[in-house]
Amino acid sequence: MSTVPELRITLDGSERAVAAGSTAGEALGADGRTVIAARVGGELRDLAYELRDGDVVEPVEIGSDDGRAIMRHSAAHVMAQAVQELFPEAKLGIGPPVENGFYYDFDVESPFTPDDLKRVEKRMREIVKQGQRFSRRVVSDDEAREELAGEPYKLELIGLKGGSGEVADAAEGADVEVGGGELTIYDNLDAKSGEPCWKDLCRGPHLPTTRVIPAFKLMRSGGAYWRGSEKNPQLQRIYGTAWESREKQDEYLKFLEEAEKRDHRRLGAELDLFSFPKEIGSGLAVFHPKGGVVRKVMEEYSRRRHEESGYEFVNTPHITKGTLYEVSGHLGWYKDDMFPPMEVDGGDYYLKPMNCPMHNLIFGARGRSYRELPLRLFEFGSVYRFEKSGVVHGLTRVRGMTQDDAHIYCTREQMVGELKSLLTFVLDLLRDYGLNEFYLELSTRDDSDKFIGTQEDWDEATAALQEAADESGLDLVADPGGAAFYGPKISVQAKDAIGRTWQLSTIQVDFNQPKRFELEYQAADGTRQQPVMIHRALFGSIERFFGVLLEHYAGAMPPWLAPVQAVGIPIGEAHVPHLERVAEALRAKGIRVEVDASADRMQKKIRNAQKQKVPYMLLAGDDDVAKDAVSFRYRGGEQRNGIPIGEAVDEIVKAVEARIQV
Missing domain, CATH: 3.30.930.10 (Bira Bifunctional Protein; Domain 2)
Structure with missing residues (x-):
């Protein structure tokens, strides 16, 4: 009766023996849900990776940075499978994980519509529930070309792979497909029959099964040039996000909602701060x-x-002879990021991309001690x-x-x-x-x-x-x-x-x-x-x-930076002169103030000031005029009534000088 040879591996900081042929998952006792991959000798590996004598094995949990990246990469594969099932003519680009999510590029006849994304997401959920198994196999370049003969972009990536496995002049994210020294294909296998459902050229690693994708959502689609060059075909890119729990995903989606509210482009238009005219x-x-x-x-x-x-x-100045940037080295190292030259007096002039060479000329204009x-x-x-x-x-x-x-x-x-x-x-x-x-x-x-x-x-x-x-x-x-x-x-x-x-x-x-x-x-x-x-x-x-x-600041700039620091809001037309006098006192102290003398009702004037995120609203009615005072309404909604004008002016001036937030 023969004995099974053992491997000596390092696990959790201590050396132990495991049976020959053991996988990383078996050695770690991984359930494939919390621990979803392994780091072996510093390299990320599937749990199915067969260990060798002396390997150092560490668990990779789904909520770690590496674990999330693996999960999102697997979600990208599920999305690509769903797209090709629904759109059989779609050709595959690349599909890497990115910060907070993943994407995949496709060559399709027409751009994806919102309804298309709903269909793809529905099919993805079905694939996830099926528990298809991710299975890795090594292939030669010729074998990969034969299997992926109908995928022109994959064939191009195979051709870019050097002898060391490095990818020359490829698209960002392409290393997840053909980097790493050997070509591998991942099959999505049916959970019951073990038959392949879909495959992709990929370096991996991946989750054990599609079921280990707890929460995902497709976000949007848009155009993206193949390998990032405008000379190449424009593909359609679908972006998604995936998380280790629905709670984490909900947190992220709420964060995106808040970020959308704070988008400076939208605020710039709403607050009338800046624009980008097409004519310019x-x-x-x-x-x-x-x-x-x-x-x-x-x-x-x-x-x-x-x-x-x-x-x-x-x-x-804004422009200079090109020779200045030859001396500085920028024409040799930075030219692609500079605007093209304009010919003036028989020589090339450039819009300056930085100020430092001109400052050097100022230093060198005379002797320095x-x-x-x-x-x-x-x-x-x-x-x-x-x-x-x-x-x-x-x-x-x-x-x-x-x-x-x-x-x-x-x-x-x-x-x-x-x-x-x-x-x-x-x-x-x-x-x-x-x-x-x-x-x-x-x-x-x-x-x-x-x-x-x-x-x-x-x-x-x-x-x-x-x-x-x-x-x-x-x-x-x-x-x-x-x-x-x-x-x-x-x-x-x-x-x-x-x-x-x-x-x-x-x-x-x-x-x-x-x-x-x-x-x-x-x-x-x-x-x-x-x-x-x-x-x-x-x-x-x-x-x-x-x-x-x-x-x-979500557009609510602190008083010292606010374009309008205070606005006077009269209850009726008769109260406008009183607020104009308050405004004069504020302007004398350098405060940017307006008086809303429009025909709008007071409540609308308050709403307008709130929409413009004005820090201070100064309201005035008959009682305020009689007491030589104003009612103070703050941006947050708090209100103080009957504040003497001098006290109101001092409060605003002090807040501006102290650069505080209200």
Whole structure:
């Protein structure tokens, strides 16, 4: 009688024996519902993965980040199966998991309608209930081509796979299909007969069965170019979301409802703040009077804080000869994101995509001494970037923007101290605008060839940023390979009122541009030294920061930023002169105030002011006129009656000066 050989595996931190041929699921004792996959030797695997001697096995739970991604990837397969059953002519693109959901691209004759999505979702629910089993098998390139002969986009992906399994020049998300060194196909097998119901080229891993998709919903559909290129066919993309429980999905859908209410594009139109006229072009905003007021206040406060911190203001033109960006390196590294050149006087001129090369010219316009350093140059500079039409999004992704751009020139000895004080300045100013939750991201170089400069300079710059970040006490997240081509950077990530994260300020250390522009200063010992250059955009851009604040406050800007800070609402026409006198007193204190003298009834005037999210409503009737007072109505609905005019004016002025929220 022979004995079954055993495997020695590492599980839960301790080594134990399992029978030869055991799967990851058997070793973990997984039920396939809570623990839905395994991490083996650092790689995500199906529970059906057959273990080898010495494997290190860890459970992957459905509610973890990895577990959710696997579940959403499986939901994408279920959706694709449902689509091809309902629309047999549909050809498959790719179907990866994404943050909070999944999508799949299809080549179909006509765009999907809302009714089509309902049919697809209904069929998906039937497939989920059937409990079809996900089954992985390895195939050769030729076998994959033969099995998927009717899927032209899959054949194209197979052709892009290199010998190492890496995918060359493919669509985002394609690595879930053909990455990983070997080709695999996943079959959806009937729960009873074991016969294949559907198959897809896929790297995996997947859930044990379709039943382990507790909650999902199809969200919308839209066009998407194959492999992200406008030169390729436009496919139809269906987006969905999937969660480990209905409760989690309900939370997410409520979050989306709240985010929709806060969408700055909708608020911009409702509050008459800005617009994007088609006659001007995509990604180019115009600010209306009320939006102009908010922008002006934002800029004025920022200017004052910069003046107090020793910055000097400069101004540079919107276009320049192309040779400037040859010197800076941007034409070699950034040209695809720049608008095409215009020919002027026999040479190429470009709309400037950034201000730093021009600030370098200001530094180099005359000799500099170490006594002038650190030299902090600041500009509200308009720049232009040729964002692809598919990523342009309201004010948060535009083609024309105004950056609150600063460049600090300092000695190497001053660098660490300057970075520390700069990060403190940035965080304090963001807090003044009402953002209080932050973490930092440190973007560094990787081994690719998209970076310039010596490794020694990069190491020194990265260490300086690390030290400044550590002193801030904020959480720091690594971002390998995310640096600009000329130097590492810290990005300030801010959370808004509903928990979303926005990348705002960036601080970058640059040894390379000073070298390329041959910038120098005279040191204390008389030698000529190269300064360190620190790039810093505090808001990122005025436009983007405007959009972020609008969503953070859901349009109800704090009094100091509100376009109209107070509105006088008379009960009758006879009370208008009294409120005009109150308005004069407020204007004398710098308050932006209006009096609604329209023929509308008082209740409608109140509703209009509430819709415009005005912080203070000052009501007046006969008693208020007699007492030289007003009735105070706050944006939240609270009301105080009979407030003397002087007291009312003082309250509003103090709230504005203190930058409080009401």
